[in-house]
Amino acid sequence: MHAIVIDRPGGPEVLSWREVPDPRPERGEIIIDVTASAVNRADLLQRQGFYDPPPGTPPYPGLECSGVVSETGPDVIGFTPGDRVCALLAGGGYAERVAVPWQQVMRVPERVDLVDAAGLPxxxxxxxxxxxMTARLRKGETLLVHGGASGIGTFAIQLAKAFGSRVAVTAGSPEKIARCLELGADEGVDYRREDFAEKIQADVILDIIGGRYLPQNVKALKTGGRIVVIGMQGGSKGELDLGALLVKRASVHGTTLRARPVDEKGVIVRGVVENVWPLADAGVIRPVVHARVPMSEAARAHEIMESGEHVGKVILTNAP
Known part of the structure; x- marks a missing residue:
C-alpha cells in the first residue's frame, strides 16, 4: 500500500507518499480500506517532531479515517467485510489501509457521505x-468554545445546541464568527479585538489554548463552572487563581484522547454511537468540511491547516 511518510521533523515538505508494508490484522483488529482521513492539529505536531505516536502505532500520521472493512482478525465483534465505517485511530490514517481495534470503529451514519465521514471520529x-462525559453539560447551560471555527468547534456548536444548551464561541475574524452563528452559536467574540471574559459567563468552557487563557477562563466561569483543557496552543503554563476557583466552586480538567487505552476509547465510541449518531442520521448535525485534498498531497492540506483560514475540517481523500 501507499502511506504518507515523515522523513524527518520539519515543514509540510517532509511529507512524502511512498509504498510501505501492508498492515495485517492482529487479534481484535479490523483492516479498513481507507477512503479518506482528516487533518488534525496533532498531525502537524507529529510532523514537527513534537508528538510521537504511542508505542505499537503505525508511524504515519492520521487520527481518524473512513472507508470499508476489508478484513477482520480473530475476536472482532459486530463488523464484517464490506461494512461502511469510520474509526478513531492512534495513528496511521494517512494511508490506503489501516489496522484498528474493533472497539474504535463505528458504522457511518446513513446521511453522511463516506468521504466526509473521515472528519467525524x-x-x-x-x-x-x-x-x-467529563464536564456534564446540561440543557439550558452555556458552553463557551474556544476556536469555534475549528473542526472541534464547529461540531461542538452543533452538538451542544442539539442538546438544548446555549453556545458562545471565540474566533479570529468577523467572517469566522458569522460561520459559527450560522451553525447555531448564540454569541461570538473576536479574540483579536475583545476580551471574552468581559462578555461571556459560561458553565462549561472547552479550551484548546491552555496556559495563556487560564486566568480569563476562570474569570468567565459561572458558579459551579467546569473548564476542560484539551490543547496547549497558548502554552502549557498559566497562572491559576485558586481563590477565584474556590469561590466559584469550579473545576479544571485536563484530558487527552490519543494515548488512552483501547477499552476507554471503546466506551467513548459507544457513547458517540448511542447519543450522537442518531442526530447525524436525522440531519441535525453534520461534518463541516473546508476542503478535500488528495491524500498524496498531504503537504498542501497541512499548509491549509497552518494558514488558519479554514473553517471546519480538511479532508484527505483516496477516492477517485
Missing part, C-alpha cells in the same frame, strides 16, 4: 467525552 469523540 476525532471531533465527535473529543466533544462527547469532554463536554458531556
Amino acid at each position: 476525532e471531533v465527535a469523540c473529543t466533544v462527547w467525552s469532554n463536554v458531556f
